[in-house]
Amino acid sequence: MRDRAEILKVDDCGWICYIGYTHHNRWAFGFTVTAQQTPRKHICAWVSVKHTNAGLRQVYPAEKEGTFLEKKGLTAAEALEKLKQGNKRYLTATANPGDVSAELRKATCEGGQSPYAVVVTCSDSRVVPESIFCAGLGELFVIRVAGNVMANHQIGSVEYGAEHLGCRLVVVLGHDNCGAVGAAMQDEPTGFIKTITDEIREAIGEEKDYYRACCLNVEKGVSILKESLHVGGEDDLKIVGAMYHIADGSVDFME
Numbered sequence: 001m002r003d004r005a006e007i008l009k010v011d012d013c014g015w016i017c018y019i020g021y022t023h024h025n026r027w028a029f030g031f032t033v034t035a036q037q038t039p040r041k042h043i044c045a046w047v048s049v050k051h052t053n054a055g056l057r058q059v060y061p062a063e064k065e066g067t068f069l070e071k072k073g074l075t076a077a078e079a080l081e082k083l084k085q086g087n088k089r090y091l092t093a094t095a096n097p098g099d100v101s102a103e104l105r106k107a108t109c110e111g112g113q114s115p116y117a118v119v120v121t122c123s124d125s126r127v128v129p130e131s132i133f134c135a136g137l138g139e140l141f142v143i144r145v146a147g148n149v150m151a152n153h154q155i156g157s158v159e160y161g162a163e164h165l166g167c168r169l170v171v172v173l174g175h176d177n178c179g180a181v182g183a184a185m186q187d188e189p190t191g192f193i194k195t196i197t198d199e200i201r202e203a204i205g206e207e208k209d210y211y212r213a214c215c216l217n218v219e220k221g222v223s224i225l226k227e228s229l230h231v232g233g234e235d236d237l238k239i240v241g242a243m244y245h246i247a248d249g250s251v252d253f254m255e
């Protein structure tokens with residue numbers, strides 16, 4: 001596709017933006033990175049085009065400078081820094097400042113999604129990734145399951161986010177006081193809950209310290225993903241664990 005692409009602009013951060021014909025009468029808006037050792041290419045959004053006397057012109061979202069396009073195609077290091085900065089803002093926030101505007105809803109509806117990170121986390125209602133990282137619509141590809149356990153459906157979802165949506169960063173986000181980990185340590189759950197606590201018990205072994213057990217559960221998730229993912233371009237894919245602290249709102253990344 002790149003050979004047939006029209007270069008639109010080279011902006012200050014080194015992105016080369018282009019459009020190229022793909023299929024089904026649609027165009028893909030994409031970019032490549034010159035600053036990387038190995039340039040890579042993503043299709044970051046589908047855009048509509050309109051026919052004019054001057055030929056085809058894209059109409060959305062490429063003519064819209066700023067917000068939407070700047071979020072595309074971050075490297076793992078850039079995505080990690082963005083999460084850290086978002087969490088820093090969250091610590092003093094009273095509401096989630098992420099963009100949920102009608103304009104962005106329309107842009108992501110027409111242009112598709114291109115999140116900058118995959119986050120696998122617990123279903124705990126106090127652990128809300130979009131809030132914790134001050135993220136808006138289309139920014140995070142979130143997979144939530146009690147105890148952030150890593151079974152086939154979760155792994156498949158992570159693969160989708162990395163392979164098809166182009167995320168280069170995957171975060172397994174655990175948290176302190178996790179009820180699922182507590183249940184695995186102290187209770188004898190029955191029913192389908194047991195399928196979750198069995199996974200967690202395997203991860204934490206005989207660990208008696210609650211917080212440490214939560215960390216071990218995250219580390220297990222990271223190691224399962226590293227062993228199991230089938231994703232192209234693995235060299236620049238980063239999988240990292242992190243712990244969210246419910247009371248103070250901070251996230252520690254396990255780098």
Ligand SMILES: [Zn+2]
Pocket residue numbers: 122123124146147148175177178179180181
């Ligand atoms: Zn939890």
